[in-house]
Amino acid sequence: MSANTLANEIKKEQQQEQESLNLFYSTQTVIQKALSKLGYTNEMFELLKEPIRMLTVRIPVRMDDGSVQIFTGYRSQHNDAVGPTKGGVRFHPEVDEEEVKALSIWMSLKCGITDLPYGGGKGGIICDPRKMSFRELERLSRGYVRAISQIVGPTKDIPAPDVYTNSQIMAWMMDEYSRLREFDSPAFITGKPIVLGGSKGRETATAAGVTICIEEAVKKKGMELKGARVVIQGFGNAGSYLAKFLHDAGAKVVAVSDVYGGIYDPDGLDINYLLDKRDSFGTFSKLFDNTITNKELLELECDILVPAAISNQITAKNAANIKAAIVVEAANGPTTLEATHILTERGILLVPDILASAGGVTVSYFEWVQNNQGYYWSEEEVKEKLAAVMTQSFDSIYNTAEAHEVDMRLAAYMVGIKKVAEASRFRGWV
Numbered sequence: 322m323s324a325n326t327l328a329n330e331i332k333k334e335q336q337q338e339q340e341s342l343n344l345f346y347s348t349q350t351v352i353q354k355a356l357s358k359l360g361y362t363n364e365m366f367e368l369l370k371e372p373i374r375m376l377t378v379r380i381p382v383r384m385d386d387g388s389v390q391i392f393t394g395y396r397s398q399h400n401d402a403v404g405p406t407k408g409g410v411r412f413h414p415e416v417d418e419e420e421v422k423a424l425s426i427w428m429s430l431k432c433g434i435t436d437l438p439y440g441g442g443k444g445g446i447i448c449d450p451r452k453m454s455f456r457e458l459e460r461l462s463r464g465y466v467r468a469i470s471q472i473v474g475p476t477k478d479i480p481a482p483d484v485y486t487n488s489q490i491m492a493w494m495m496d497e498y499s500r501l502r503e504f505d506s507p508a509f510i511t512g513k514p515i516v517l518g519g520s521k522g523r524e525t526a527t528a529a530g531v532t533i534c535i536e537e538a539v540k541k542k543g544m545e546l547k548g549a550r551v552v553i554q555g556f557g558n559a560g561s562y563l564a565k566f567l568h569d570a571g572a573k574v575v576a577v578s579d580v581y582g583g584i585y586d587p588d589g590l591d592i593n594y595l596l597d598k599r600d601s602f603g604t605f606s607k608l609f610d611n612t613i614t615n616k617e618l619l620e621l622e623c624d625i626l627v628p629a630a631i632s633n634q635i636t637a638k639n640a641a642n643i644k645a646a647i648v649v650e651a652a653n654g655p656t657t658l659e660a661t662h663i664l665t666e667r668g669i670l671l672v673p674d675i676l677a678s679a680g681g682v683t684v685s686y687f688e689w690v691q692n693n694q695g696y697y698w699s700e701e702e703v704k705e706k707l708a709a710v711m712t713q714s715f716d717s718i719y720n721t722a723e724a725h726e727v728d729m730r731l732a733a734y735m736v737g738i739k740k741v742a743e744a745s746r747f748r749g750w751v
C-alpha cells in the first residue's frame with residue numbers, strides 16, 4: 322500500500338470513529354432508518370432530524386470572590402407537535418450544543434415510547450458544579466431560568482433534573498420562574514422536593530424503570546436475577562438507587578464506579594454502606610485504596626452490565642471485550658452505533674437508553690399531572706403506574722424488534738418516533 326493510500330485509509334478510519342462518537346449524527350442515522358422502515362417520506366426526516374428551536378444563552382454569575390463569570394447554557398426543543406416539550410437540564414463541563422440537541426431528540430423518543438403527551442426538550446450549562454459553592458450554584462440556576470424564561474413554562478417546555486442537577490436546583494429554578502411570572506407554578510418544573518409539589522417516587526424513578534427493564538430482559542434470556550452478577554458504571558441518582566434495588570432483589574452487585582474510578586468484589590459489594598458514603602455528586606471511590614478504572618470496570622466478568630453515567634462508554638474499541646450477557650443503558654447514549662452492532666452480533670441483549678431510562682420522565686409526567694390537578698398520589702400508586710408503563714414499553718419494543726428482525730435500539734426508535742411523526746402529519750406540518 323502506498324504512503325498516500327495508507328494516509329487516506331487512516332483518515333477514513335479516524336473520520337468513521339469520530340462520526341460514531343458524534344451523538345447527534347448517530348441519532349440522525351437511526352431516525353432516518355426508523356422512519357424509512359415505517360414508510361415515511363424524506364420530508365418527515367427533514368422535519369425530525371433537527372430540533373425546531375435551540376436557544377443559546379450567556380449567563381453572568383457573581384462569584385463568591387466578587388468576580389463575574391459568564392456561563393454558556395442551552396435549551397433545545399425537538400418537536401412540540403404532541404404537546405409541550407419536556408426534559409432535564411445538565412450541569413457539566415463537557416456539555417455541548419450538539420449533545421443537547423441529540424438529548425432533546427431522545428426525549429421525544431422516550432415520550433413516544435411511554436406514550437406521554439409531550440415532545441422532547443433538553444438543557445445544559447457548561448460548568449463544573451463540583452467546583453462551585455452552594456450560593457454560586459443558586460445564582461447560576463436562577464440566571465439560567467431568567468435567560469430561557471420566554472420559551473419555557475408549564476404548557477410550553479418543562480425542565481427536570483439530569484447529570485449533576487438535583488431537587489434543590491429544581492426548587493431554585495421553580496422559585497425564580499414563579500417570581501418572573503408572578504404566580505406560583507409548580508408544574509413549571511419536575512423533580513422538585515416533595516414539599517414544593519414533587520412526586521413521591523420521582524427520586525428513584527429512573528432506577529426503578531431500569532430495574533423493570535432488567536427483570537424483563539433476564540426473563541427473555543432465560544436467566545435468574547437472584548444471584549446474577551451486576552456491574553454498574555456511575556453511582557449518582559440512576560446508578561446508586563439501581564444498585565440498591567438490584568441488591569434488594571437478590572442480585573450480586575460486584576462493581577460500581579464514579580467519575581474517578583470503581584471498586585470490585587466478586588463476592589458482592591455492601592451497597593447500603595456505599596449509599597451511605599456517596600456524596601451529592603455520586604462520588605465515593607476516593608474513600609478506597611484498591612480501585613479499578615472505569616475502562617476496566619466495563620470489561621469485568623458479569624451477567625448484567627449497566628452504564629449509568631455518561632455517553633460513549635462502549636465503543637468499537639471495547640465492545641468485543643464486554644463479558645455481560647445483558648447490557649441495559651441507564652445513561653443516555655453510552656453505546657455507539659458500531660458497538661451496538663458488535664454487541665448484537667455477539668448475541669448480547671442490549672436494552673437501549675430511550676427505553677431503559679424512561680422511568681424518570683414517566684414519573685416527571687405523573688408529577689406534572691399531580692401539580693395540575695392539585696391532588697397527590699401515594700408512593701404505591703406511583704410505583705404501580707410506573708411499572709405498568711415500563712412493562713408495556715419493554716414488551717412493545719421487544720416485539721417490534723422480533724417482528725422486524727432488528728436490534729432493540731432500532732425497534733425503540735421505530736416505536737418512539739411514530740407518535741411525533743403522526744402528530745406532525747395530522748397537524749399538516751409534513
Ligand SMILES: NC(=O)C1=CN([C@@H]2O[C@H](COP(=O)(O)OP(=O)(O)OC[C@H]3O[C@@H](n4cnc5c(N)ncnc54)[C@H](O)[C@@H]3O)[C@@H](O)[C@H]2O)C=CC1
Binds near residue numbers: 482527554579629631
Ligand atoms: N436523573 C434522571 O432522572 C435521569 C438520568 N438519566 C441519565 O443517567 C445518567 C446518570 O445521570 P444521574 O444519575 O442523574 O447523574 P448524577 O449526576 O446523579 O450522577 C452521575 C454519576 O456519573 C459519574 N460520572 C460522571 N462523569 C463520569 C465519567 N466521565 N466516567 C464515569 N463516571 C462518571 C458521577 O461520578 C456520578 O456517579 C446520565 O446519562 C443521565 O442523562 C436518564 C434519565 C433520567
Ligand SMILES: O=C(O)CCC(=O)C(=O)O
Binds near residue numbers: 483683
Ligand atoms: O424527568 C424528566 O422530565 C426528564 C428526564 C431526562 O432528562 C431524561 O430522561 O434524560
